[in-house]
Amino acid sequence: MNTMTETAALQAAAGNDTPAPTFRDELIASGLLIDTGENGLYGRSQVFEDVVDRLNVAITHLGSDQDPEVLRFPPAMRRTDFEDSEYLKNFPQLAGxxxxxxxxxxxxxxxxxxxxxxxxxxxxxxxxxxxxxxxxTRVVLTPAACYPIYPVMARRGPLPANGRTIDVLSYCFRHEPSLDPARMQMFRQREYVRLGNPEQVMAFRQMWIDRGSLLVSLLALPVDVDLANDPFFGRGGKIVADSQRAQALKFELLIPVANPDSKTACLSFNYHMDHFGGIWKIECEDGSTAHTGCVGFGMERITLALFRHHGLDVNAWPDDVRALLWGDTQARIQRGLAETGV
Incomplete structure (x- = not known):
């Protein structure tokens, strides 16, 4: 098994027997993450899970006025639905x-x-x-929290006039083993997913860019939203990625996590156009193909960002951050929404 960090390996090769600990090393030494011996696969401590739980409460209050339907799925989905999704066409290297x-x-x-x-x-x-x-078997590991939703919505028939908004949370799997603690193979995504006409979905995405930025600001973390693309596979994937960026279909909220000199996508804001609506024949009330979009919160990544920027002792975090997570979360979220108008 290989539990040596990339930085430690490089320094050891150079003859340095006392490498400086990395953020991953510090997380494991403090007990916040538990090393399983497999890169990107960790146990979580009670303290770590408590922060995740409290973030989930804040995210619930952030979207409560949208009256979402709450759905929860296991971290596996039907293989035929996975095949239909075209995930293997775009990301075969990540599938499990x-x-x-x-x-x-x-x-x-x-x-x-x-x-x-x-x-x-x-x-x-x-x-x-x-x-x-x-x-x-007849099941595969779920690659993104929203994937099980679309065949379920299709079986219900046409969408109502105002579309649908779904609140979903799931463990997800992506085969990209790494020593970066923010790049896990098994991780949780909390998503709000919008199904409707293009205007409804685009308005939803912009609202969540604003609301996601508000949440990160309330957590006293740096906010940097930028145009992005998914890691499409192969040479043909670059063409698809360039098209995704040209159409401004994906934005990410980036925060330094493992390395202060680089940034990690902790939230993503996606417009799928009619891709999933077309695959599963999801229709709007007028018979047109439904468009979809989602905001995804990387629960482990946001939690890691909090430990990176505020320290490994949650009791020493800034008062406003502690008040948001361990105080009257609903009131603080509502106040933030009212003050920003988002």
Whole structure:
């Protein structure tokens, strides 16, 4: 297993036996994150989870006037819905599938023999022959919290005249192992998703750019919203990414997290146009194809940003931040909305 940080590895190679601890090292040493031995896969402490829970309360109050329908899904979705979504067309490198043993007793014996052989090796050198006995199941890991929503909405028939707004939260998976603590393989997304006509969705996205910026300001974190694109795969992906930027379909709210010299996307504001509406044949009341958009809150990333900028001891955080998270959250959010008019 490799638990050495990238900075530590570089310094060790240069002959420096006492590398400076990175932010990841500090998080693990403090017990806020628990190292599992797999890059990008962490346990979370009670303190860390408490901050996540209180952020969720603040986000709920931030969107309560939108009267959203609250839906919660497990971190897995039906494989056929995943196939229909075209995720593999754009991000095959990030997808995670779920396999299980589907053989007979003799197959199990072959599996166990292979497993015994594998366990004779060290972690990083183990053979994966036992996995040949595994077969794809009918479910895959959820890549984004909003993905299970669209087939559900399609089965309900045409949208009402004012469209629909959905509040969804899920653990998500993306296969991008990293030593950057803000780039986890399993993480939580809280989203508000809008389905309706183009005007409704565009107004929703602008409102959430403003509201997301307000929340981050109330948390005393730096606010920097910028045009962005998704990590589309391959050479053809650059063309798609350039088109996404040219049409201004995606914005991100960026905050320095792991490295003070670089910024991490902690919120994203997306306009999908009629992509998902077309795939699942979601219609507006007038029969036109529905457009969709979403705001995504990276729950671990915002939490990590708080620890980066305010310190690892939550009791020493600024009074206004503590009052927002551990005080009268609803009143402070409502006051912020009233003062900014967003």
């Amino acid at each position: 599938t779920i396999h299980s043993f589907c053989g007979n007793e003799s197959g199990q014996m072959r599996l166990l023999r292979c497993l015994d052989d594998a366990m004779e090796k060290s972690d990083d050198d183990r053979d994966t022959a036992w996995m040949e006995q595994q077969k794809p």
